[in-house]
Amino acid sequence: MTNSWVNWAGDQSCAPATIAEPSSPEDVAAVLAQAEAAGHTVRVAGSGHSFTETVLTDGTLMRLNQLDRILEVDRASGLVRVEAGITLNAASTALHPLGLAFPNLGDIDVQSIAGATATGTHGTGARLQNLSAALHSVELVLADGSRVELNEQSDPDGWRAARVNVGALGVVTAVTLRMVPSFVLEGIERPVPVEEVLTDLDSYVDGNEHFEFYMFAHSPLAMTKRNNTVELPEQPRGKAVDWFSDILMTNYTFDALCRLTRRRPGLIPWVQRGAAYAGSYRRQVERSYKVFASPRLFRFTEMEYALPRAHSVDAIREIKEVAKHFDTPMPIEVRWVAADDAFLSPAGGRDTCYIAVHQYQGMDYEPYFRACERVFDRYNGRPHWGKRHFQTAETLRERYPDWDRFAEVRRRLDPKGRFTNAYLERVLGPVS
Numbered sequence: 001m002t003n004s005w006v007n008w009a010g011d012q013s014c015a016p017a018t019i020a021e022p023s024s025p026e027d028v029a030a031v032l033a034q035a036e037a038a039g040h041t042v043r044v045a046g047s048g049h050s051f052t053e054t055v056l057t058d059g060t061l062m063r064l065n066q067l068d069r070i071l072e073v074d075r076a077s078g079l080v081r082v083e084a085g086i087t088l089n090a091a092s093t094a095l096h097p098l099g100l101a102f103p104n105l106g107d108i109d110v111q112s113i114a115g116a117t118a119t120g121t122h123g124t125g126a127r128l129q130n131l132s133a134a135l136h137s138v139e140l141v142l143a144d145g146s147r148v149e150l151n152e153q154s155d156p157d158g159w160r161a162a163r164v165n166v167g168a169l170g171v172v173t174a175v176t177l178r179m180v181p182s183f184v185l186e187g188i189e190r191p192v193p194v195e196e197v198l199t200d201l202d203s204y205v206d207g208n209e210h211f212e213f214y215m216f217a218h219s220p221l222a223m224t225k226r227n228n229t230v231e232l233p234e235q236p237r238g239k240a241v242d243w244f245s246d247i248l249m250t251n252y253t254f255d256a257l258c259r260l261t262r263r264r265p266g267l268i269p270w271v272q273r274g275a276a277y278a279g280s281y282r283r284q285v286e287r288s289y290k291v292f293a294s295p296r297l298f299r300f301t302e303m304e305y306a307l308p309r310a311h312s313v314d315a316i317r318e319i320k321e322v323a324k325h326f327d328t329p330m331p332i333e334v335r336w337v338a339a340d341d342a343f344l345s346p347a348g349g350r351d352t353c354y355i356a357v358h359q360y361q362g363m364d365y366e367p368y369f370r371a372c373e374r375v376f377d378r379y380n381g382r383p384h385w386g387k388r389h390f391q392t393a394e395t396l397r398e399r400y401p402d403w404d405r406f407a408e409v410r411r412r413l414d415p416k417g418r419f420t421n422a423y424l425e426r427v428l429g430p431v432s
Helices: 025-038 088-098 113-118 158-161 193-200 200-205 239-263 265-278 289-292 307-325 366-378 395-398 404-414 422-427
Strands: 016-021 042-045 060-063 072-075 079-083 137-142 147-151 171-178 184-193 212-214 220-228 282-287 302-308 334-336 352-360
Touching: 016 025, 025 042, 025 060, 025 137, 025 171, 042 171, 072 088, 079 088, 088 289, 113 171, 137 158, 147 158, 147 302, 158 239, 158 404, 184 193, 184 289, 193 200, 193 212, 193 307, 200 307, 220 265, 239 265, 239 352, 282 289, 302 307, 302 366, 307 334, 307 352, 307 366, 352 366, 395 404, 395 422
Parallel strands: 016 060, 042 060
Antiparallel strands: 072 079, 079 171, 137 147, 137 171, 184 220, 184 282, 212 220, 212 334, 302 352, 334 352
């Protein structure tokens, strides 16, 4: 039987010579020794929520599902040691009763902690950084089976490289996270005209702990979401209400409408306007991770770029205009994060506006995404490492001030290029 791996979206797949599921760092070292003997390159898969070819290999594919434990919790300092394969949701669920939480999360939380941080995954919040900024230290197993612990004191450059590493340095087996006291969020969703938001954008972004919005090319409305900490008890909604809102309407109904537009693209403007107007006022008071994340049950592919925050308004308007000329029923998502200092972080060194465009499964994404990328390029955009883009090492190098420092760490930790593949060769260049 042929080994095979497919990502969540179903649009990336490979047939590795070996698929391994180690359950300890020692197992990881043994798998790497076998790969060395066989002459295989090695890639590591998390939950498969990347849309790029980052995991693909015909050599050894390692899955870390069994490395999913919480190892240590220091409630006083907020430092939590977890294995690399634990998902954001599993960690959040286990740590909340202990009084700890991630300071920020994205709108899905099924990714592994190693995969989410390696690709620069983020939430939204002008004063909050990408998830990888919470990594106090990173444990890597290198190609020769040795184990290294990278933190700001032991190896400052290694630590800044490992926080967003795209799987290019070694196998992350554990991380120590700096968490915050658990908190309750009030999430308020309501439609607001896009131009009204853009006219007073800073007050929306800076006036809320977490602000984001979705918009459609053919609708004047933005579906805004504001999440702010409140000193209130959790107010869980009934299961029936959750199912109606998050499953039936947001997933099943929208999925059916997208399938309809795939057959009849002329309906896209009508569907988008209807979907935008259907987004009515909604309030939720719940523990943080339940407000941040929601289920995604239908399949799509995505491109997302990080732009200097100062260009937010112009870029948002341009992308909305570009989207009018392509057949896609999907929305455009806009979020903000604070600068950080990881070498390959898309938000490295600058406050950032993230703009994401999507295409429904089975519909042609490339012309639309290339047109959007031309806009992002004009604003010195940096692609999300887990989402589609058409850049190369040559086009990316000038956009990252610390590009060469990452490359030096990569040469030091993986001198033989054991952890490379065609995607990394394209976007990072060869190891040597």
